[in-house]
Amino acid sequence: MNPIVLAIVVLVVLGLAGGFILVLAAKFMAVYEDPRIAQITDCLAGANCGGCGYAGCADYAKAIVEDGAPTYKCAPGGDKTADAINRIMGAEESDRPSLRATVLCAGGENCGTRFDYQGVQTCAAAAAVAGGPSACAYGCLGLGDCTRACKFDAIHVVNGVAVVDRSKCTGCTACTAVCPRGVIQMKPIAPQPAVKCSNRDKGAAVNKICKVGCIACGLCVRNCPQQAIFLKDNVAAIDYTKCNGCGTCVTKCPKKAIQWVEGAPRPIDAPVPEHEVL
Amino acid sequence: MSEQIATFATIFFSMILVNNYVLVQFLGICPFLGVSKKLDSSFGMGMAVIAVMVIATAVTFPLQIFLLDAFALGYMQTIIFILVIAVLVQLIEITLKRYIPALYQSLGVYLPLITTNCCVLGVTILAVQDYSAIVQESGFGLAFAQALVCAAGAGVGFLVAMLLFCGVRQRVENANPPESFKGLPITLVAAAITSLSFMGFGGLVENIINAIL
Numbered sequence: 001m002n003p004i005v006l007a008i009v010v011l012v013v014l015g016l017a018g019g020f021i022l023v024l025a026a027k028f029m030a031v032y033e034d035p036r037i038a039q040i041t042d043c044l045a046g047a048n049c050g051g052c053g054y055a056g057c058a059d060y061a062k063a064i065v066e067d068g069a070p071t072y073k074c075a076p077g078g079d080k081t082a083d084a085i086n087r088i089m090g091a092e093e094s095d096r097p098s099l100r101a102t103v104l105c106a107g108g109e110n111c112g113t114r115f116d117y118q119g120v121q122t123c124a125a126a127a128a129v130a131g132g133p134s135a136c137a138y139g140c141l142g143l144g145d146c147t148r149a150c151k152f153d154a155i156h157v158v159n160g161v162a163v164v165d166r167s168k169c170t171g172c173t174a175c176t177a178v179c180p181r182g183v184i185q186m187k188p189i190a191p192q193p194a195v196k197c198s199n200r201d202k203g204a205a206v207n208k209i210c211k212v213g214c215i216a217c218g219l220c221v222r223n224c225p226q227q228a229i230f231l232k233d234n235v236a237a238i239d240y241t242k243c244n245g246c247g248t249c250v251t252k253c254p255k256k257a258i259q260w261v262e263g264a265p266r267p268i269d270a271p272v273p274e275h276e277v278l
Numbered sequence: 279m280s281e282q283i284a285t286f287a288t289i290f291f292s293m294i295l296v297n298n299y300v301l302v303q304f305l306g307i308c309p310f311l312g313v314s315k316k317l318d319s320s321f322g323m324g325m326a327v328i329a330v331m332v333i334a335t336a337v338t339f340p341l342q343i344f345l346l347d348a349f350a351l352g353y354m355q356t357i358i359f360i361l362v363i364a365v366l367v368q369l370i371e372i373t374l375k376r377y378i379p380a381l382y383q384s385l386g387v388y389l390p391l392i393t394t395n396c397c398v399l400g401v402t403i404l405a406v407q408d409y410s411a412i413v414q415e416s417g418f419g420l421a422f423a424q425a426l427v428c429a430a431g432a433g434v435g436f437l438v439a440m441l442l443f444c445g446v447r448q449r450v451e452n453a454n455p456p457e458s459f460k461g462l463p464i465t466l467v468a469a470a471i472t473s474l475s476f477m478g479f480g481g482l483v484e485n486i487i488n489a490i491l
Contacts, residue, residue: 003350010358018362128452
């Protein structure tokens with residue numbers, strides 16, 4: 001046979017055989033996929049930012065259809081996307097508690113240092129040196145890994161502690177992922193009090209190292225009219241499903257460790273500004 | 279018998295250390311630099327590459343001997359191997375999705391990426407180059423087994439290179455290189471030094487295995 005013809009025949013036959021095998025495989029080993037998953041993926045922002053807590057847009061769409069995940073979690077897409085998803089799912093409009101990054105530390109200049117750190121100026125590097133330079137083993141290191149991770153210019157280090165600008169924060173969670181101390185957490189968007197401390201040591205130890213650390217005295221727990229506060233690991237924690245933002249805890253806290261989530265950390269003696277009181 | 283074991287062990291370990299595809303033969307540099315940022319993703323990629331290399335060699339080696347060599351079509355090698363590898367990867371993906379969804383999830387995007395990985399094509403072609411002569415000497419079975427061991431060693435070598443470089447890279451990320459070196463330049467320099475260290479393994483494996491057996 002002519003070698004050129006032979007070559008063409010061999011290639012065509014191999015190609016056809018491969019195609020045929022794939023067609024058969026796709027047919028016999030097909031996995032049924034809900035068509036709504038593809039539709040929802042199209043509605044989502046498509047940035048694969050992971051702000052919803054899933055590994056990308058397609059994964060979130062799958063979770064909505066298969067596991068009944070909430071439809072409002074796409075932060076970049078906003079209400080428009082949530083409405084579109086609700087239309088596809090035929091679901092009623094649901095509550096949409098958007099989350100924003102909140103730094104659970106008010107330390108900074110209120111917190112002492114254990115040693116003078118002169119190394120690479122990133123939180124990740126500093127945290128790796130002998131447990132970190134700050135006196136508090138749980139608090140913000142203030143070297144700005146979160147600032148560099150933020151694509152929206154929404155988090156900055158002010159007086160040695162990271163502060164979120166909630167008007168710019170989109171809730172993408174890039175900063176929460178990068179913080180080596182894990183002091184940035186997602187909290188509801190409404191102006192509510194937050195326990196700005198993550199220190200799990202006993203009160204006496206906290207008292208020595210930080211002017212604004214939670215000493216787990218329990219005053220807030222006893223005084224909260226909604227019973228929304230409880231103590232866990234020597235830190236107060238607020239249950240935001242119960243909190244109505246009355247601000248009793250903010251005024252009661254003797255260490256000013258519970259603060260309104262917006263704004264820079266205050267010195268311990270400064271009065272709560274009027275615009276932050278509900 | 280022990281001679282055979284020695285041959286196989288030599289092939290396997292020299293593919294990992296002496297002829298490491300990434301660090302010594304410079305194949306598959308793209309995934310090596312692209313996926314080595316995180317330990318778990320480099321591990322996933324490495325495992326996927328091992329599986330695809332072995333299966334691809336298992337199919338292309340007989341194809342070369344019984345089809346291409348038999349009909350004097352050696353010049354079609356590249357295009358046919360690419361075709362076969364592409365079909366294989368797709369087939370593996372479909373099968374995994376159906377039967378082992380957990381593994382499919384963890385391999386994720388790396389499996390289709392391998393379709394165009396020159397490392398896999400390199401293994402299949404070099405296996406044919408190195409072991410087709412053995413077919414005439416001592417039969418197809420032995421040559422085929424050696425080619426498979428070679429492919430498995432190449433895959434493990436890829437995994438080792440990925441994991442090692444992942445560690446190097448995390449160290450580099452925390453260092454503070456000059457502004458113009460940040461990012462890819464310093465990564466390439468680090469890759470070059472890692473590769474240099476693998477040059478030191480030349481001739482080592484054969485001597486060690488001969489000494490043991």
